[in-house]
Amino acid sequence: NAGVTQTPKFRILKIGQSMTLQCAQDMNHNYMYWYRQDPGMGLKLIYYSVGAGITDKGEVPNGYNVSRSTTEDFPLRLELAAPSQTSVYFCASSPGDQPQHFGDGTRLSIL
Amino acid sequence: GESVGLHLPTLSVQEGDNSIINCAYSNSASDYFIWYKQESGKGPQFIIDIRSNMDKRQGQRVTVLLNKTVKHLSLQIAATQPGDSAVYFCAESLDNYGQNFVFGPGTRLSVLP
Numbered sequence: 001n002a003g004v005t006q007t008p009k010f011r012i013l014k015i016g017q018s019m020t021l022q023c024a025q026d027m028n029h030n031y032m033y034w035y036r037q038d039p040g041m042g043l044k045l046i047y048y049s050v051g052a053g054i055t056d057k058g059e060v061p062n063g064y065n066v067s068r069s070t071t072e073d074f075p076l077r078l079e080l081a082a083p084s085q086t087s088v089y090f091c092a093s094s095p096g097d098q099p100q101h102f103g104d105g106t107r108l109s110i111l
Numbered sequence: 112g113e114s115v116g117l118h119l120p121t122l123s124v125q126e127g128d129n130s131i132i133n134c135a136y137s138n139s140a141s142d143y144f145i146w147y148k149q150e151s152g153k154g155p156q157f158i159i160d161i162r163s164n165m166d167k168r169q170g171q172r173v174t175v176l177l178n179k180t181v182k183h184l185s186l187q188i189a190a191t192q193p194g195d196s197a198v199y200f201c202a203e204s205l206d207n208y209g210q211n212f213v214f215g216p217g218t219r220l221s222v223l224p
Binding site: 004033035040041042043044045048058059090092097098099100101102103104105 | 119143145147152153154155156157160200204211212213214215216217
């Protein structure tokens with residue numbers, strides 16, 4: 001049972017490039033989340049989804065897009081990378097009003 | 112003792128002592144609270160949770176206390192071990208469905224030999 005799997009683990013982008021951060025969970029959880037964590041800070045919610053086909057904005061959605069075509073996958077898209085998006089990105093899932101299970105993160109640097 | 116560093120508050124305790132990590136939450140309507148542990152290079156890991164209809168909940172070596180009057184949450188770790196060294200976050204659920212969690216800034220726990 002892999003839990004929440006994030007790929008890639010590390011990535012360096014140039015300003016203006018685009019990329020997709022992948023997240024997959026094998027626990028059949030309806031709820032999935034994307035957070036960013038800046039150095040020495042807590043997690044800030046970017047987007048979340050309560051089920052396939054349903055997504056909603058969190059606290060810091062600007063510059064990001066998401067889709068949820070299946071229960072298992074919740075990719076996060078950066079269209080025009082900016083230095084302010086340098087961060088560690090965490091994906092999480094949960095069955096609902098219960099603790100979230102987190103992946104090990106994607107460390108993204110934009111230069 | 113407890114000190115505020117450049118980024119995270121840090122709590123240093125001797126191995127074997129008890130640790131108390133505190134968290135102030137923002138919304139008096141929050142009804143669900145979670146403590147997470149984050150080790151270096153890893154994602155947050157669930158430790159213990161508590162709902163607003165409780166004041167105290169105990170797990171293995173950990174206890175969470177909830178004071179709704181002053182919107183305060185604490186995590187107590189008994190007989191702190193080197194493996195407890197990590198950053199600890201509290202999170203509050205701002206809705207009744209667990210869809211929208213707000214995380215605190217975290218406290219770094221350092222266990223001294």
